[in-house]
Amino acid sequence: MLEPRPMALTSEQRAEIEAQRNEPQLTSRPTVPAMEKLLFTPIEVLDHGFLRVVDYMGDDGAVVQAARVSYGRGTKKVSEDAGLIRYLMRHRHSTPFEMCEIKFHVKLPVFVARQWIRHRMASVNEYSARYSILDREFYLPALDQVASQSASNRQGRSEALDPETAERVLEILRRDASQCYDDYESMLDPEGTGLARELARMNLTLNTYTQWYWKIDLHNLMHFLALRADPHAQYEIRVYAEKMIELLHAWVPATAAAFEEYRRGAFTFSAGMLNVVRRRLAGEAVTQETSGLSKREWIEMNDILEPEA
Numbered sequence: 058m059l060e061p062r063p064m065a066l067t068s069e070q071r072a073e074i075e076a077q078r079n080e081p082q083l084t085s086r087p088t089v090p091a092m093e094k095l096l097f098t099p100i101e102v103l104d105h106g107f108l109r110v111v112d113y114m115g116d117d118g119a120v121v122q123a124a125r126v127s128y129g130r131g132t133k134k135v136s137e138d139a140g141l142i143r144y145l146m147r148h149r150h151s152t153p154f155e156m157c158e159i160k161f162h163v164k165l166p167v168f169v170a171r172q173w174i175r176h177r178m179a180s181v182n183e184y185s186a187r188y189s190i191l192d193r194e195f196y197l198p199a200l201d202q203v204a205s206q207s208a209s210n211r212q213g214r215s216e217a218l219d220p221e222t223a224e225r226v227l228e229i230l231r232r233d234a235s236q237c238y239d240d241y242e243s244m245l246d247p248e249g250t251g252l253a254r255e256l257a258r259m260n261l262t263l264n265t266y267t268q269w270y271w272k273i274d275l276h277n278l279m280h281f282l283a284l285r286a287d288p289h290a291q292y293e294i295r296v297y298a299e300k301m302i303e304l305l306h307a308w309v310p311a312t313a314a315a316f317e318e319y320r321r322g323a324f325t326f327s328a329g330m331l332n333v334v335r336r337r338l339a340g341e342a343v344t345q346e347t348s349g350l351s352k353r354e355w356i357e358m359n360d361i362l363e364p365e366a
């Protein structure tokens with residue numbers, strides 16, 4: 058559910074958002090009623106983070122319009138348009154999706170921002186900690202997310218720690234972040250060292266929150282979402298991606314449905330995997346040893362073909 062989160066903001070920030078929401082613009086451009094309802098409103102993510110749409114351009118019709126290079130809206134029957142969008146997605150005809158854009162305001166922990174910024178096909182403007190003082194706000198995971206290192210996946214986490222150990226971890230995280238922030242403040246204090254903001258910030262912990270404006274086209278947004286809403290992505294970035302997928306459904310429902318079908322819900326078989334599938338369909342009992350696949354590929358293929366096994 059896309060829940061607005063008024064408490065994450067100061068009363069001034071809330072008033073600014075409200076004022077913007079109460080100033081409807083006259084436009085001949087296509088708009089999406091579901092997005093107009095959500096525009097500017099922060100959606101809660103993690104403990105202090107949020108995501109809000111501050112602007113968008115285009116809709117499903119814009120994708121169709123570009124694909125048909127038409128003069129007017131370019132849309133035909135809803136079913137025909139949806140069919141065209143599914144065709145474009147299925148065959149990776151990506152440029153029509155680049156005709157739509159969306160701009161987010163995101164508040165996120167620094168360590169999540171480091172993963173997010175790897176997606177280069179976006180325009181970003183981040184809150185300047187050289188110019189401004191960062192807020193005393195740190196991400197602390199919920200108890201059930203304080204988990205042990207995964208033994209099978211070096212990049213992942215496993216079961217949640219027992220509550221007592223998890224509390225101890227949270228206490229360490231809370232204490233260190235607070236201590237570092239106290240020192241940050243005292244270094245900034247003109248009565249103390251009067252250190253420049255651009256230097257004092259290096260003392261802050263990676264769970265400190267930052268903010269940015271992030272603008273991306275629909276094609277690259279779906280690439281980001283396919284990677285970051287995937288179970289292999291870290292939970293803390295995945296939760297943002299999952300909220301963005303809800304927004305995608307509100308913004309461009311036909312494109313979002315095609316994305317779920319051909320990207321998020323799909324799996325690419327290698328030539329070797331397809332060969333195994335064909336041999337199995339012909340009745341052969343293929344094993345990993347006779348498959349020509351590596352152990353890892355074998356497991357990945359079988360996880361897809363027999364998820365319950």
Ligand SMILES: Cc1cc2nc3c(=O)[nH]c(=O)nc-3n(C[C@H](O)[C@H](O)[C@H](O)COP(=O)(O)OP(=O)(O)OC[C@H]3O[C@@H](n4cnc5c(N)ncnc54)[C@H](O)[C@@H]3O)c2cc1C
Pocket residue numbers: 175176177178179277280284285289290291
């Ligand atoms: C689960 C997961 C684990 C990861 N682990 C690591 C890790 O351990 N270490 C690490 O360093 N990174 C890691 N990454 C980051 C990953 O390698 C990519 O950098 C990140 O996902 C961005 O992908 P991208 O380059 O496709 O996206 P974008 O930068 O948004 O680019 C989109 C597409 O544009 C094209 N493109 C963009 N820039 C260029 C360019 N300069 N040259 C050619 N083509 C370009 C490419 O086709 C690219 O796919 C991880 C990512 C995920 C999802």
